[in-house]
Amino acid sequence: MCGRYAASRGPEDLAGVFEIEKWEPEEALAPDYNVAPTKEVYAVLDRPLKDADSAKPVRQLRKLKWGLVPSWSKTPEGGARMINARAETVHEKPSYRRAFAARRCIIPADGYYEWVTAKDERELEVEGKKKRQRKQPYFVLPADGSVFAMAGLYEFWRDRTLPDDHPLAWWVTCSVITTEAETTPLAVAPDEGPYALADIHPRMPLMLTPDRWDSWLDPSRTDPDDLRELLDPPPAGLLRAYPVSTAVSNVRNNGPELLKELEGPEEGTLF
Numbered sequence: 001m002c003g004r005y006a007a008s009r010g011p012e013d014l015a016g017v018f019e020i021e022k023w024e025p026e027e028a029l030a031p032d033y034n035v036a037p038t039k040e041v042y043a044v045l046d047r048p049l050k051d052a053d054s055a056k057p058v059r060q061l062r063k064l065k066w067g068l069v070p071s072w073s074k075t076p077e078g079g080a081r082m083i084n085a086r087a088e089t090v091h092e093k094p095s096y097r098r099a100f101a102a103r104r105c106i107i108p109a110d111g112y113y114e115w116v117t118a119k120d121e122r123e124l125e126v127e128g129k130k131k132r133q134r135k136q137p138y139f140v141l142p143a144d145g146s147v148f149a150m151a152g153l154y155e156f157w158r159d160r161t162l163p164d165d166h167p168l169a170w171w172v173t174c175s176v177i178t179t180e181a182e183t184t185p186l187a188v189a190p191d192e193g194p195y196a197l198a199d200i201h202p203r204m205p206l207m208l209t210p211d212r213w214d215s216w217l218d219p220s221r222t223d224p225d226d227l228r229e230l231l232d233p234p235p236a237g238l239l240r241a242y243p244v245s246t247a248v249s250n251v252r253n254n255g256p257e258l259l260k261e262l263e264g265p266e267e268g269t270l271f
Contacts, residue, residue, distance in 0.1 A: 001084050002150065002176045002205040004248065005112040006033045006139070006259060007042065009147065011061055014108055017147050018044045018213065023061035034254045035109075037083045041066045043154060043174050045105040046217040057219055062154075064105075068175035069157040070095050076157060076171060085153060087179040087206055087231040091224040096175065099153035101222045106208060107152040107176055110259070111141025113248055114201045114241075116194070136265040137248050138200050142207075143187035143240040151177040151206040151216060151231070177206045179233055188240035192264060200241065207234045 008031040011023050035041060043064045046057040068082040085096045115135040142148055157171040181197040181204040189195045197204050208216055208230075215221065216230050242261040247253045 001114075001178055001201065001203045002112050003037065003083065004251075005035045005148075005150075005205075006110040007031070007035055007108065008033060008110055008256070009108065011042075014042060014044070014061055014147070018061070018106065018108070019059055020044065020061045021059045022049065027061075027063040029063060031256075032254065033256055033258045034113075034248055034251060035066070036251045038065060038067050040064065041107060041174065043105040043107050043152060044213075044217065045103075045154060046219055059217070062105075062172065064154055064172045064174040066107075066175075067173055068095070068099070068153060068155050069171055069173045071098070071155055071157055073157060076159070076173075082175050084178045084203075085175045087151075087177050090153070090177060090231070091228055096153055097224070099155050099175075100227065101224060102219060103154045103156075104216055104219075104227075105152045105154045105174060106213060106217065107150040107174060109148040109150055109205075111139050111148050112150075112205055113137050113139055113244070114197075114204070115249070117201050134246065135249075137244050137246060138194070138241045139244045139259060139261075140197065140200075140204070140239055140241045142238055144238075148205075149208045149210075149213065151208050153177065177231070178203045179206045179231070180204075182233065182236055182239070184236035186240055187237045188242075190242055190264070194241065197239065197241065206231065207238070209234050209238075 011028055040063050043062050046059055048055045049058050069076045090096045090100050115137050152174050154174040162169045181202055183196050183198045194200050243265050246266055248258045
């Protein structure tokens with residue numbers, strides 16, 4: 001899954017990476033080293049500009065709320081639960097299929113955090129036979145230091161309780177697409193493991209390599225069968241992972257120190 005990530009790059013940097021044509025300075029976000037659900041985040045999308053003479057899509061950097069609220073929802077409450085969409089079913093689930101066909105985006109990150117979930121522990125927790133232990137968080141990022149481009153979806157939701165001219169009448173929300181975690185060796189792994197992402201958690205955000213960005217963002221591509229080809233996992237060996245402080249487990253903590261690589265897991269944590 002993806003429940004927390006880091007995003008420190010500013011609009012100028014992202015504009016160069018993704019060839020952004022339009023972004024609003026007033027939508028600039030501060031670096032965030034502990035992005036959690038319901039926060040405002042950056043998303044890259046191709047869409048015609050509002051009130052423009054041309055209907056040609058424009059590459060934009062937009063500020064969205066993380067937690068997708070489908071356009072047909074009566075209330076926004078479900079958004080906090082819809083932070084992730086599974087690649088295997090995104091084309092058919094009612095909450096995501098319309099966005100998958102027409103409203104795809106890229107959510108840029110430095111990398112994402114994941115907490116160790118060992119197989120035996122997961123089974124015992126499900127059965128209610130084991131107290132939840134303190135888990136070791138890991139930070140997963142491209143080994144070459146490039147942007148982690150997460151495949152995402154976005155939606156517009158109209159709050160009917162507000163007048164048309166209210167600044168909060170329209171919500172723009174997003175979700176991160178996840179896929180099965182890689183079982184192949186990490187490009188760089190901790191000395192004592194884990195050696196593959198699947199050793200940490202069974203799911204991971206779907207990372208899009210640059211050769212897929214234009215196709216993924218292209219709003220003219222609407223055939224689900226055609227689009228599903230873009231959901232294939234990236235080539236193996238592009239990512240690294242290292243242990244970080246359990247301070248990241250508290251959403252109130254936020255700073256570059258959360259990305260500091262530890263020599264090994266903290267005492268008293270799993271793995």
